[in-house]
Amino acid sequence: MREGGAEFGLYYDWTIQRADPITWIEPVEDKLPAPLPPTYRSLVARYLFPAFEVSPVILLANTGEPLYHEMSMAMTEDRVLSEVLIKNGYAQFARPHSGDSDPVCFDFNRRNEEGECPIVRIRHHTIVFNSLIQVIDEIAPSFNAFVEDFVNSELTEAQI
Numbered sequence: 188m189r190e191g192g193a194e195f196g197l198y199y200d201w202t203i204q205r206a207d208p209i210t211w212i213e214p215v216e217d218k219l220p221a222p223l224p225p226t227y228r229s230l231v232a233r234y235l236f237p238a239f240e241v242s243p244v245i246l247l248a249n250t251g252e253p254l255y256h257e258m259s260m261a262m263t264e265d266r267v268l269s270e271v272l273i274k275n276g277y278a279q280f281a282r283p284h285s286g287d288s289d290p291v292c293f294d295f296n297r298r299n300e301e302g303e304c305p306i307v308r309i310r311h312h313t314i315v316f317n318s319l320i321q322v323i324d325e326i327a328p329s330f331n332a333f334v335e336d337f338v339n340s341e342l343t344e345a346q347i
Contacts, residue, residue, distance in 0.1 A: 203236040211251050211259050218263045220276045221295040224303045226331040227280065231258065241337050243326065244281040244291050256282075261290070268314055275320045283308065290314075291326065303329035 212232045216222050223231070231249045238248040238256035247258035254260065261279045263269050268290055272279060281291035288311040298304045308324040327333035 203234050205233060206235045207233070209233065209235070209249075209251070215259045215262055218273065219278050219295070220273055221298060221304075222302065223278075224293055224298075224330050225301065226303065226329065226334070227293070240284050241281075241334075242340075243284055245284050246281050247279070268311075271314045271318050271320070272309070277307070277309065277320065281306075287311070289323065293330075294322075299329070303331060306330065306333055 209232055212223070212228065216228075222228065234249065235251070236246075236249050238245050238254075240246075245256070247261050248254055248256050249258050251257075251259070258280055261269065263273070265279075268279065272290065272292060276296040277290075277292040277294055279290035279292045283289055283291060289308050290311065291306060291308050294305045294307045296304075305328050306326040307322045308326060310321040310323050313319045313321040327336060
């Protein structure tokens, strides 16, 4: 996914790459309270990518490697966050682009007929210190709506 050397020793150019098969999605889903939303699953089951910003969030990486910002690790391997989130019907797939540590999650408790579910931001502090879920923001009604909103805002900005 990385292309060439680092600019200024810090930044790399990269691309999203199609990959087949991606073998770690089903084992991750087996640990979740429900299957991944179909639109998000379509992305992560077919493409490899590093963590990247899609304002207002940073989508966690889908590389299959044990990275800090790796989606599969954050969803199921964090002993504090993922345990409480999964037990309560949530799965982290992103973080706020602001740098806050609040997990951005799928809310499996409110799935629609198509299997899509809202994207919510949950207060990190209440998970770590109280093992409780406190939803502080609904970012989008679904992953598909989230992507559509992002694309439309980028198109609007490009026209300005």
